[in-house]
Amino acid sequence: MNTLQLEGTEDTPKIILNKADGIMEMSGRSLPEDATLFYKPVLDWIGLYASDPNPDPVFVFKLDYFNTASSKLILDVLYALEDIKGMRIHWYFHDEDEDMEEAGQEFSELVDIPFEFKLY
Amino acid sequence: MNIIFNLYQTMQSQKLILMYSGDVTQEITRSLLAMAERKLEVAGEDPAIRRKVFKVMVESLQNIVRHAEQTDGDREADALFALGRERDRYSVMSGNTIPKSRVEGLKKTLDAINALDRKGLRELYKQSIQNTPLSAKGGAGVGLVDMARKSNGKLSFQFPEVSSTRAFFCLEVTVSRVPND
Numbered sequence: 001m002n003t004l005q006l007e008g009t010e011d012t013p014k015i016i017l018n019k020a021d022g023i024m025e026m027s028g029r030s031l032p033e034d035a036t037l038f039y040k041p042v043l044d045w046i047g048l049y050a051s052d053p054n055p056d057p058v059f060v061f062k063l064d065y066f067n068t069a070s071s072k073l074i075l076d077v078l079y080a081l082e083d084i085k086g087m088r089i090h091w092y093f094h095d096e097d098e099d100m101e102e103a104g105q106e107f108s109e110l111v112d113i114p115f116e117f118k119l120y
Numbered sequence: 121m122n123i124i125f126n127l128y129q130t131m132q133s134q135k136l137i138l139m140y141s142g143d144v145t146q147e148i149t150r151s152l153l154a155m156a157e158r159k160l161e162v163a164g165e166d167p168a169i170r171r172k173v174f175k176v177m178v179e180s181l182q183n184i185v186r187h188a189e190q191t192d193g194d195r196e197a198d199a200l201f202a203l204g205r206e207r208d209r210y211s212v213m214s215g216n217t218i219p220k221s222r223v224e225g226l227k228k229t230l231d232a233i234n235a236l237d238r239k240g241l242r243e244l245y246k247q248s249i250q251n252t253p254l255s256a257k258g259g260a261g262v263g264l265v266d267m268a269r270k271s272n273g274k275l276s277f278q279f280p281e282v283s284s285t286r287a288f289f290c291l292e293v294t295v296s297r298v299p300n301d
Contacts, residue, residue, distance in 0.1 A: 010150050010154070011146065011149075011150060031149075031178055031182070033146040065171070065174065065175060065178075067175075067178050067179060067182060067263075068179060068249070068262040068263045068265075068266045069182070069262075069263075071249050071262070071266075072249045072262070075249050075250065096167060096168045097168070097171065098168075099171070099172070099175070099270070106242070106245070106246055109246070110246060110249075110250065
């Protein structure tokens with residue numbers, strides 16, 4: 001299937017969704033003007049991927065920041081990932097960023113996917 | 121009357137480091153954030169504090185954008201944003217005109233948020249991101265909850281009257297400069 005790759009900007013995250021290379025990653029900052037619009041292709045891609053996922057799929061979050069509008073869409077992304085067999089989340093946060101760590105913990109309480117917390 | 125000097129004196133006495141008046145768009149938001157980030161970085165502010173201030177600023181500015189959109193086509197979207205720095209805290213301040221009809225509802229939301237402790241805010245936040253339907257551009261209320269979580273005190277607000285049909289929604293959120301406060 002097609003790869004979705006978006007460069008990060010001042011207000012949107014870098015997105016790499018590459019089935020062939022087995023990379024699914026979201027990094028940087030998320031404060032788009034229209035979060036629903038921005039995340040639609042991501043949700044569409046995951047929907048398609050879900051019909052034929054790789055074994056042991058991992059979705060990586062390496063976010064510096066996301067606004068509250070994005071948090072809802074990130075939750076939607078997680079809901080979409082929830083149905084995929086063997087899915088795991090790698091949630092990264094910087095050492096002094098308690099908010100990001102806490103955000104990851106909160107998301108992990110809302111979806112049934114194992115989260116691994118990592119420092120970077 | 122020396123307007124510039126008066127403004128300078130006001131900014132000094134109110135400890136304002138950034139001030140903007142006018143329409144708030146995504147572009148403007150980006151610029152203001154970049155300016156604030158730079159100022160705090162140059163001042164050698166603690167990275168964790170910088171991050172908190174940044175987060176509160178984003179929600180504050182995007183709150184203005186949201187409220188401006190809900191004014192039913194009456195594009196009186198003039199707003200004010202200011203960032204203050206005192207010895208022990210930052211103040212993120214915003215103001216924008218809203219129809220008086222919205223005051224009651226907003227007050228209720230803000231009072232409800234202020235009545236919660238850390239745990240309560242966390243629960244409300246989780247509920248809000250699951251339940252509130254997302255309008256085209258963003259969710260109402262969740263931003264305010266998030267600001268309350270990042271802040272140390274409560275959300276300070278007022279609704280002084282601007283005209284017979286409009287009020288000025290003033291919001292102030294403080295971020296402590298003491299790490300882990």
